[in-house]
Amino acid sequence: MATTTLHIKNMVCKRCIKVVRDEFTKLNLKIEEVELGQAKVLSPISNAKMTEIKNVLQQNGFELIGDKKSQQIAKIKTIIIEKIHHSEKAFDSINSSDYIAKEMGLDYSYLSHLFSSVEGITIEKFTINQKIEKVKELLVYNELSLNEISYQLGYSSVQHLSAQFKKVTGLTPSHFKRLKDNKRKPLDQV
Structure with missing residues (x-):
């Protein structure tokens, strides 16, 4: 299964990692790894799921980073x-x-x-x-x-x-x- 790496702004502490891991689990995403600044997801991510991810991150004070x-x-x-x-x-x-x-x-x-x-x-x-x-x-x-x-x-x-x-x-x-x-x-x- 392909891995998608999501880069996340404002993810600066171990508590942030826990929040992202918990929220992604609630979204039924298969997580390979979550570390400061990024999460690696094994689940396929549709446009609808990406919108959910962006919303849940924003609700928790994070932001998905798109450009290199x-x-x-x-x-x-x-x-x-x-x-x-x-x-x-x-x-x-x-x-x-x-x-x-x-x-x-x-x-x-x-x-x-x-x-x-x-x-x-x-x-x-x-x-x-x-x-x-x-x-x-x-x-x-x-x-x-x-x-x-x-x-x-x-x-x-x-x-x-x-x-x-x-x-x-x-x-x-x-x-x-x-x-x-x-x-x-x-x-x-x-």
Whole structure:
């Protein structure tokens, strides 16, 4: 049976995977695999079924991505979010641009230009925004020191993390930590 890969925008966490899997099961679709940003379906998909899929995705805050460039951008975002929010160490000792290019199987300069022209920000800025959102999360949990957070997210030093945090949020990490109403954003809005 042929597999159809559906690329899905705003699918940024493990809960998203569960929602998509559950909704597709309700639609009687045979699922091969669901992962961040995509679902592989074994069932034949008629136009009527595709409309149902689009509707159920939209009801849950997702969007089906059709064109190749949009799919590539969604995959770049998924790679970055997965690496920063769902792995032990963000980008380890490897360069994020090398990692993204390797994962995509495409030249980084092409990916960078495509991303910037469509999203209006650079891949680097998107990565920084994701890292800062992760720093906020870790500060709220209060389980790691700033030094440990800096190491986990691949910063060269606590000073570098603090400077970047202040540039993005307008606050120092310690001031943010003291705020009662920590202003975190959903990942699909970063």
